[in-house]
Amino acid sequence: MRNPTRTTRTYSPTGAIGRRLTAAHELQLQSQRITAELTAHRTWLCDRMERLDLDRIEQGDLIVTRKLRHRWTYTPETEAAMEALRKTQLREQAEGLATDSPTVYVALTTQYLP
Numbered sequence: 001m002r003n004p005t006r007t008t009r010t011y012s013p014t015g016a017i018g019r020r021l022t023a024a025h026e027l028q029l030q031s032q033r034i035t036a037e038l039t040a041h042r043t044w045l046c047d048r049m050e051r052l053d054l055d056r057i058e059q060g061d062l063i064v065t066r067k068l069r070h071r072w073t074y075t076p077e078t079e080a081a082m083e084a085l086r087k088t089q090l091r092e093q094a095e096g097l098a099t100d101s102p103t104v105y106v107a108l109t110t111q112y113l114p
Contacts, residue, residue: 045057
């Protein structure tokens with residue numbers, strides 16, 4: 001079992017890990033810029049497709065499909081039942097009855113400055 005205490009290290013950009021971190025950071029910033037640019041195009045296309053009532057447009061091998069995502073609101077009775085279930089889940093976690101199957105991964109975080 002891993003130590004629950006979190007450890008942190010700072011690396012020099014000239015070492016093996018530092019060079020890898022620098023490369024990952026540059027790619028992440030590039031990805032964030034591309035995502036912001038792509039989001040603007042998607043928003044524009046979605047607005048036009050809505051206005052023109054188009055479900056699909058094509059240009060060569062690019063296909064743009066208008067999608068619909070549902071966001072449900074439930075009755076107070078259902079919300080209360082869901083809250084009771086959440087409390088039961090937390091109790092089972094605390095009592096060791098629930099089974100945890102964690103996954104290890106890394107998260108890269110940077111501030112995007114356009």
